[in-house]
Amino acid sequence: MAIDRIQSDHYRIPLPVVLSDSTHKEITHFELITARVTTTDGVEGLGYTYTVGRGGAAVHALIDREISAILKGADEGRIEHCWREMWWGLHWVGRGGPVAFAISAVDIALWDILGKHSSQPLWRLLGGNDPTVAVYAGGIDLYFTLDDLLDQTRTNLDRGFEAIKMKVGRQKLSEDVERVAAMRDYLGADFPLMVDANMGWDRERALAAARALGPYGLVWIEEPLEPEDVAGHAQVAALGTPIAAGENLHNTAEFSQLINAGGVHYVEPDLAVCGGVTAWMKIARMAEAAHLPVTSHGVHDLHVHLMAAVPNASYLENHGFGLERFIETPLVIENGRAVAPDRPGHGVEMNFAALEPFRVG
């Protein structure tokens, strides 16, 4: 069998609620770029990636014009080979950026096909550790009032979440501290609470924040600095509150560099932007070898499989940008844990008819 064709589609979707963080300010839309890979025996695999509002046309062009030609006729079961054909075929303009997003979407589709061909869910194909995974509610709430933040938290507790992440990175550090203190009071001493600065700090502020937030027993501080500042990550990490990072890294070498520098505790690859399932698994193994847990970023319907596969899984992020409106079978959460489905492949079915009004390419 072989790859017969790859269809890519590009949608621009308004968010039900405008999101806010310290770097992207207001996010009003997200872009969804899908890749449907069909084999000569008629099996279709689904992959997808997303943007926070810009760059989707580039990702779409890379799949539609370049990768579909590069992989035409390739053996869809030689995923590692297909991955390298994409990587080297686009190397001059690649190694990251929209090329990483395009490779990710197609790689996800190839793993979906392998699952369907072998009648196995992805999480079992990849090693099968535990189908239930600890999960946290990821809030995008930097500019919420304190009352709204606590209201959202109450709702998350009612929905059964046993871990919660909030945004930090307000103009005044004292406001961040006040909000974290209020959340800690509300949740109690041992409730797992994370904070996410979305690269909103420079080194001086990041070090000050890590000192000021130290007493609040946070599970992690996420993205205290821009991803290029590897040495800065290590300085912040040395202050004792664990660091999570990785959503803005786009290849395995970037993770290797950050891990080797001691700049991250919770390794956080996003399979939709780091090179797909293939790269995510290598990063998870790299973390395991360094005695570090792995966590995930967004795209929970796919990440639940990867987190269920590996022994060093920590918390799955529950956050999908409102994509759940277009997914037929939403993520199941039972007793505070996400459950990887037993459908073949990743088991995600996209409602393309419902997406049609949002098509831009």
Added chain:
Amino acid sequence: MAIDRIQSDHYRIPLPVVLSDSTHKEITHFELITARVTTTDGVEGLGYTYTVGRGGAAVHALIDREISAILKGADEGRIEHCWREMWWGLHWVGRGGPVAFAISAVDIALWDILGKHSSQPLWRLLGGNDPTVAVYAGGIDLYFTLDDLLDQTRTNLDRGFEAIKMKVGRQKLSEDVERVAAMRDYLGADFPLMVDANMGWDRERALAAARALGPYGLVWIEEPLEPEDVAGHAQVAALGTPIAAGENLHNTAEFSQLINAGGVHYVEPDLAVCGGVTAWMKIARMAEAAHLPVTSHGVHDLHVHLMAAVPNASYLENHGFGLERFIETPLVIENGRAVAPDRPGHGVEMNFAALEPFRVG
């Protein structure tokens, strides 16, 4: 004044001679993506970037759909500010890949405008060291016969070149050694000769090649390894023949990492892919601070200005993919040295009418 509009065009151009190297095999076309930035006072700046055949549509989409909107109305003279608006506006899909190419093209156009507004050639605006620059002929000749290689060399000597680069990375290392030995015999002991492996080696082969080529007095070995293998670069560099690298790096942090690791002697940024004039100059300063020379990759009509600006310039690469057919004022070489023009800005005028038959976007 402010940026009024940005027009981007995308061309796919057959090469007059099919090029060959160890990574890209045969290159039959290159893509040219231009960015023409017009200010509210009617001045137009020209920027451009290129690919080795794939990915141009993504670069074009990024300029046409995203950057033109991001920079609309911005002060064209605050180049650093415009650069950061592009970088952060496209950060989620950025930090490299086609985004680096798109930013580069627009940044080049902004510097061209500054040159026109101030009636200064770019090389003077950027510090003005020496308008004449040592230059070498970059051959793309891995699969040439030895006779053809020596014929090409004779032609290059007749054209006045006083330094030459050849490709290495053939299947058998003994063939590389034989070809380098023949070139060294032909050119004499002191003639500056470089070799370029285009990432075609793994670590074992790169170390073996650096040992085997050690006796031939090469100016440098270029790209012995893939760019991610920073530690490997340092291992090869330790064997004594200087290493050149950088054409596949897409932001200043990647250069900082390689320089700090001791993995490069001749720092080789390409302004069309590393973030434009703005990023190239930062990289050249970083090299200077580390006591390293800077060289350039391709795009000689623009790089001649940057090399003429900085005190740590080594050799300019004379290689333009046959783009010279479309440039009104070709690079001047006198007494074996390239000469930076005194026209305002970069002074490159593109023949857009001649490009029209090759338009794809």
